[in-house]
Amino acid sequence: MNLLATRALAKSFGDNRAVDRVDFNVSQGEVLALIGSNGAGKTTLVNLVSGMLPPDSGQIMFAGADVTRQSSYERIRAGIARSFQIVNLFDQLSCADNIALSIFSREGKTAKLTTLAGSDRAVWDEAHDVLRRFGLDRHMAVPAGTIAHGERKLLDVAIAYALRPKLLFLDEPTSGVSTREKAPIMDIVTSIVRSGGITVVIIEHDMDIVFRYSERVVVMHQGSILADGTPDEVRRNDEVTTTLIGTHPSGEAAYGGTGHAGS
């Protein structure tokens, strides 16, 4: 069953058709990788689905409902969460606060202004538990702005995870992280989301990561979907190889491993 389905979704910036009438489907429970070179339209697609940008035309169906006209707030409530390519944290707040905010928000408690946040034991126990799963519990009381980059990437994912979404977009969860750190981060992230039964769409540049951690790969090129299949199928697809991966099967040469630029 499709958890997410877009129909002829389109978005242009001037003459640039960033997303060009795309039909993008995500099945319940899968771990899907969305790949493509810089400017292929991956992040724009995520921005459209998460409600950060309004589409020019097309339809977005999520969990059986049409969410095309819904605000980002309504989509978050419906179960769509995302992390960000460039880490987006609450830097002056502690790591525990960063997670607790998601929990307060999920439970509709952020409008409470006459009770002390610290007195809600269930929330802090859960925040502690989430940080422990992500290996960040020693930073509980430390401001998020002061921890290492790889840990910040993990915290970014943890904030989205704590919303208990149905569908989670991870926009380059390992960008800017050293090659050695990538696998541990992906191990943690994928094992947590799999055990939680969360459907995940990972945007990634690193082909090793993509083929190792995803069950299905969707390739975007110039705003359209070029290929869609299992990692093996995509790896054997000549069109994908010639258009995107170039000569090097690992993709390192063509993708530069870590992409900072927007796509």
Added chain:
Amino acid sequence: MSMDAVAASSKVGPTVRFGVWIVPTAVLLLAAPFVIDPFQTLTLTYGLIAAIGALGFNLLLGYTGLLSFGHSAFFGGGAYTVAFMVKYLKIASMELFLAGSALACALLSVLFGYVCVRYTRIFFGILTLALSQVLWSLAFKFFRVTGGTDGLRVPTPTLVGAAPTSDKMDFLAHRYYYYVLAVFAVCALLMWVIVHSPFGKALQAIRDNEIRAEFIGIRIRRYRLIAFVISGIFTGVAGALWAPLNGLASPDILVWTFSGEIVFMTVLGGFRTFVGPIVGAVAFTYLKTYAVGFTVYWQLLLGTVLVALVLVLPTGIVGAIEQLASRWKKAS
């Protein structure tokens, strides 16, 4: 997770344990009228009133990340509400003044906030400034209603039903001082609860990263508006307490330079901490009182202090004390 860790978890919060200072400070404040002369007590009263206004202002600056240059509108709004209640409704009860001012400033801040919170940074600041100037020009020009530059007289009010004593100075330096102290204590406690509530955390999240805040499901514009209204009410209550003490509501508390004074006192104390605005407001009140008495160029003196402050103590008085304390801890 222990409660201590939670309490220490937010950066806007005590790294120095201010809790232990509450009792000695309360004792000093309670004993003050019997120790210092009435003139000093009045200055302290002005300081406590300014502290209520600065606490309200800092909910926006320190916790929501919005710099308002128009808080004179709420301080002046509170004071003029009292003056109007005296002039047109013949009311003398301080409790009714407080309720009336809080209500008037709630309405005023909903109106202003609805326009202003659509923007942030300099645009927000300029909008608040412009709207407050509209209010100032109304007070200035509508002579028949507001008394123009003469202002409106505000007599000493009844406190909890008790009529004021005949010796005005004695009344203000004792009964009125304690009344202000009680209102201050209630306001400080209320604000402390608000900034430590889930709502307060959400405001800090908006301050740190509004895009992320939106994408964890916080309705940023709505929350900013609520913060704006709470801020306006606190500053309005301060204005209401100020009016009978000053004896006159006049347009100089509506003009934008007065908004600047609220910014000044908050920066002076340190906007990154809860107690910063309180310390800053009291310090500023003394500073201004003595600067005015000391020289006709008192603005020059205050300006110099502000420049020195930004260069030497960017985190304010309380921030500097915290830094000293943490250095002390490391050394020992």
